[in-house]
Amino acid sequence: MKIVPAISLIAFVATLTSFVIATNPVHIDGKIVVHAHDKRKCSFGIVVKGDDKVIGSSPVDSTGKFAVSFTPAKETSFDFFYIDSHHAEDTIYLKSYKEFESDHVELTFYTFKGYLQVDEDDHVICPKCSQSDKVTPIEKLPGYYYCASDRIKF
Ligand SMILES: [Zn+2]
Structure with missing residues (x-):
């Protein structure tokens, strides 16, 4: 009969540990x-x-x-x-x-905005994916750009 509480304790600790990691x-x-x-x-x-x-x-x-x-x-x-x-x-x-x-x-x-980077061809580089090929200026928001691969404005 001693084995039963030991097993349930281990199960409890394992549950508690994974609970803490998953929801910190x-x-x-x-x-x-x-x-x-x-x-x-x-x-x-x-x-x-x-x-x-x-x-x-x-x-x-x-x-x-x-x-x-x-x-x-x-x-x-x-x-x-x-x-x-x-x-x-x-x-x-x-x-x-x-x-x-x-x-x-x-x-x-x-x-x-001075933090914008450009590549060798003067195309603005996306700060997230570091690529320039999907980056276009935003017409309605002068000075800002859109990266189509990340779908972000910056
Ligand atoms: Zn990007």
């Missing part, structure tokens, strides 16, 4: 440094997508700070976007992370 939430304390918006009153929001699906979002306060939590499952990429109230229909890509080193992360993003 990540807390992001972030800041977004916004370029050239000093004289404009607009509000920003942050959106996090895991493999193209929205898994978290947060408003950005007047000092640029935001906080967002989500629980990673088996996503291969976590993409951060921002939304500017002046063109709220556009979600602009910031950066991707493959994983997080801890469950409490501090991140700072910049919206400076």
Whole structure:
């Protein structure tokens, strides 16, 4: 009769361990440094997508700070976007992370457009896939680009 509790204890520990790994939430304390918006009153929001699906979002306060939590499952990429109230229909890509080193992360993003990279033929390079062949300028949003293979605006 001693064997029964031992087995159920092992089963319980195994269940508990896999439970913890699968649902450990990540807390992001972030800041977004916004370029050239000093004289404009607009509000920003942050959106996090895991493999193209929205898994978290947060408003950005007047000092640029935001906080967002989500629980990673088996996503291969976590993409951060921002939304500017002046063109709220556009979600602009910031950066991707493959994983997080801890469950409490501090991140700072910049919206400076000077960070765009171009290839040898002067075509703008997508910050996510590092390719230029699917990148086109967005007509309605001067200075911004669209990558058709990632379906992101940046
Ligand atoms: Zn791309």
